[in-house]
Amino acid sequence: MTPVKPTVLDSFYTGELGFMVTSVRGAIHEALERELAPFELTTPQYVVLNCLAKGWGRTLSDFCRVLAYDSGAMTRLLDRIAAKGFIRRVENEADRRSYLIELTEQGQAALPRALAACDVAMRRLLTGFSEDDAQTLHKLLSRVLINAKTD
Numbered sequence: 583m584t585p586v587k588p589t590v591l592d593s594f595y596t597g598e599l600g601f602m603v604t605s606v607r608g609a610i611h612e613a614l615e616r617e618l619a620p621f622e623l624t625t626p627q628y629v630v631l632n633c634l635a636k637g638w639g640r641t642l643s644d645f646c647r648v649l650a651y652d653s654g655a656m657t658r659l660l661d662r663i664a665a666k667g668f669i670r671r672v673e674n675e676a677d678r679r680s681y682l683i684e685l686t687e688q689g690q691a692a693l694p695r696a697l698a699a700c701d702v703a704m705r706r707l708l709t710g711f712s713e714d715d716a717q718t719l720h721k722l723l724s725r726v727l728i729n730a731k732t733d
Contacts, residue, residue: 610703669683
């Protein structure tokens with residue numbers, strides 16, 4: 583009897599999906615690190631600046647959720663970005679126990695260069711993708727995220 587060859591879906595069930603997603607995340611991180619290095623920005627620092635620019639977060643806990651960092655690690659990261667002059671902490675009028683993060687003028691000036699570096703990295707990673715490929719990738723990754731939230 584000929585053994586049944588496992589399907590791709592079978593391999594995903596046994597961990598290949600997690601391995602692939604982790605590998606892709608690592609490749610994205612490395613590509614961004616290479617492009618951001620001339621600006622003395624790391625990928626996590628860029629993510630914080632980009633989130634601020636897009637209005638996706640302003641508090642320590644916002645950034646902890648985005649980067650999956652604990653509050654201690656995020657505080658240290660914010661300290662390093664602030665030391666570079668890209669962000670500042672301001673009083674949070676709604677909650678005196680916390681503060682809000684905002685871009686400085688220097689951070690606003692650095693952002694277009696960092697965005698352009700990100701664009702270069704992402705275009706390289708998506709070389710050979712058609713618009714249909716990109717739409718399919720988006721649709722499938724979105725479905726995985728939706729399924730993850732329904733557990």
